[in-house]
Amino acid sequence: MAVERLLKDEATEEKGDRARMASFIGAMAIADLVKTTLGPKGMDKILQSTGRGHNVTVTNDGATILKSLHIDNPAAKVLVDISKVQDDEVGDGTTSVVVLAGELLREAEKLTMAKIHPMTIIAGYRMAAECARNALLQKAMDNKQDPEKFKSDLMKIAMTTLSSKILAQDKEYFAQLAVDAVMRLKGSTNLEAIQIIKKAGGSLKDSFLDEGFILDKKIGIGQPKRIENAKILVANTAMDTDKVKIYGARVRVDSMARVAQIERAEKEKMKEKVQKIIGHGINCFVNRQLIYNYPEELFADAGILAIEHADFDGIERLALVTGGEIASTFDNPESVKLGHCKLIEEIMIGEDKLIHFSGVEMGQACTIVLRGASSHMLDEAERSLHDALCVLSQTVNDSRVLLGGGWPEMVMAKEVDELARRTPGKRSHAIEAFSRALQSIPTIIADNAGLDSAELISQLRAEHHKETTNSGIDVISGGVGDMEKLGISESFKVKQAVLLSATEAAEMILRVDEIITCAPRKREDRM
């Protein structure tokens, strides 16, 4: 007797090989999608949003591309998720992780075709991943002791990261910028302290790092444009009308005269508040909320620079930089910590006026002003710089570095290959496949650069068979080169994260033998 429908209508169920096929294909499609962006000669993608305005984004960043896609295939979603996590956790390598996972699954597909059970493949992959990690650990270099060398390591890493992005033209300049910014953080990974301001106009080369803090606001009319030895009060308080916060209170009046009285009282109250603020002995007041004309005028009278409507991040950062605290009550002027800076002035970038705080107490924070021809360009530049900053700040904590240009992959592949030869049983096929998947990364880098990948990889393999070698792909000259001399480095932490999460994701997808898709929730038709 045939089973009646077990699941709800529209729900679908795929079993066994079909399910595995569906997830392999989905995952590989995603990997192929971002594959062409890998490496220094990788290409960019244009993404157009479906929202209003059809905003266009041009990017090379794997995580950004995948985030914007609407995907229905569940296996593909797993890959999108790992790329997102990679972005959150280490900031770079978002493309590599997806490509590696895709390649692992591609190899796994071949193995399942040869009737090897997925569990055997997983067992092999696990052994291989462990072995590859150990290989990386052995080869990682740590220059923490030697500040000079460490700094040059950082510089190299930043350049390598940037070389695949839009900033590749001026990578040296931006690498220097990023390294300087990160060095200022003194080991903290709090990237919030680095502010990036984008201003269209000028060329990328005009971007600069500023030691102080730049607030994208205008100075009120009639207030001083330049203050030396500023004492700053950073506040988060209502400066429009001070609402009565007691629940249920309302004003009820019976005559016009009364209205005037209340209004005067209100004004008095505001004036008192302003007086209290002025009583702190400040000459600059920054508020997160609006400042109405009346108090603004009062401030101007007192010769105080009042800045309204600074965004929340701006306020926090400003408090951080100037060493003041964010105040909301003003009754005890003596105990409120004020912020200090040497000079506040209005500066012009392009056509816009900005407020520049220089000579701040805490040296940690800084601002990077990006200039560029178009907003798309600026967005992409910001993403690229963000990647570089993330990698650098992670490297400052974990100072182990590796060479780049496909060198780590080849090192891992060699070790894994040797493991395969030692391992008896069907698992060795899977281990071999893992090594092939690792080698496909330099292959793709070479392919993207329009080089003869088969030739290059075989040369590389031969080079790596020698005991110590620094060979990798030199995309610029199109041959095999010494990565140490070329100064191409990568962070150990990024590579390790790529390796582990790609293996984890591949394992997860491999274990699946059934996909059940529930009926999509009915949405109200908004047409």
Added chain:
Amino acid sequence: MALAFDEYGRPFIILKEQEQKSRLRGLDAQKANISAGRAVARILRTSLGPKGMDKMLQSPDGDVVITNDGATILEQMDVDNQIAKLMVELSRSQDYEIGDGTTGVVVMAGALLEQAEKLLERGIHPIRVAEGYEVASRIAVDHLERIAHKFDFSEANIEPLVQTCMTTLSSKIVNRCKRALAEIAVKAVLAVADLERKDVNLDLIKVEGKVGGKLEDTELIYGIVVDKDMSHPQMPKRIEDAKIAILTCPFEPPKPKTKHKVDIDTVEKFQTLREQEQKYFDDMVQKCKDVGATLVICQWGFDDEANHLLMHRNLPAVRWVGGVELELIAIATGGRIVPRFQELTPEKLGRAGLVREKSFGTTKDRMLYIEQCANSKAVTIFIRGGNKMMIEETKRSLHDALCVARNLIRNNSIVYGGGSAEISCSIAVEAAADRYPGVEQYAIRSFADALDSIPLALAENSGLQPIDTLTAVKSQQVKENNPYCGIDCNDVGTTDMQEQNVFETLIGKQQQILLATQVVKMILKIDDVIAPSEY
């Protein structure tokens, strides 16, 4: 689908709108039900055992769940068939009661149904089958009791507990580091266990996950981890010897429940109101300070002014902490949850040795760790992993492991896994069958066959020849009189589960057999299915 007709051939109307309802009766109904139940079991069958596969489920909202846990699969499956829903319930009740073996129970029920179908075809009445099953299940449960082992553990010797948890975890994706996770689970359970009463309140174990890092970074924290940060960015990030005020009232002017209005009609009133307001905030903060609190944890939000005052008085605070977490914090720190500022007293404060904020990754995610609590009876397991699905699956797996550890503390009897217990029961039931006269004998034999289906599925999933393996193990059990022979799923080389250290809890196994039998009996007793037909 008329039921009865009068002498002119017109149907009597018995059911409301009976023309529109579909109806299945008698043997047809039973067979349809059985095949639905088996279809559910078939889906789960491949997830059984250490080499079992996972299922990928896509929810109506497009979220992806990848899991190996029977209860979760069935819950997410969006089942429409009534009998299939019964199976879902079955797995859920195993989950609530025992926490582990949710897949096994469904596979068992499916096998029982399959056997029942054969008996029905031979013309045996369903009730007789049900009765036979009942008898057989009792034999099996008694037999389990006989072959069960008790083992001793103490806080110093947790090895047996860890081994049992490892058996549970070995079928999950996390088996890569099952040893570490099993140890975490056992330590967590022991930390909150009441060994005298032999009970464990699993609510005291909080499982928190954060993507990033790797599975090996998962850790057990003797304290609470809250996914929140300090309310003011400039508050201290590290507090030692914290005295914690746990509040469920907002730092805002009071809002009386009764409807009221405060009318302002004169300037004086306006001013007094203003002063009142300021005083409110001041009082609130002052009260917290007066009782000696060094950290305020609040369920609700803070007004900006209050926030600044707190900051000003050097009183760090955390806002928007969930109710459950608040309770856990209260339990862990030995504090009391205080609903009003007026009721705050020094005795009601909780104590913790260290409170610190920790940030993760490149985004500004921060978590608050409350450690070295006065009363460490609440612990947190903090899971790290490569992606969201991995974390979710790890949470589920750990839940299973926690339940197993709890069950062992309640009752320290174990049986051996790898299908050995089922095979042994099957032999016992088979032998007992001959002693029962009547039709039930057939049903009891069928029950024995159904018990074989679990080791069969295990062998099949492990890529072994199912029938060869099962018969070999069975004959070994009888020959050597050793009930601990099972399926060698991991290709270790021995079939003796005692050597392989594969344990399961006795109550888990017993419950599996009892629950499966009960549901099957229920399904067999249905002989009429009336459903509104589709339009």
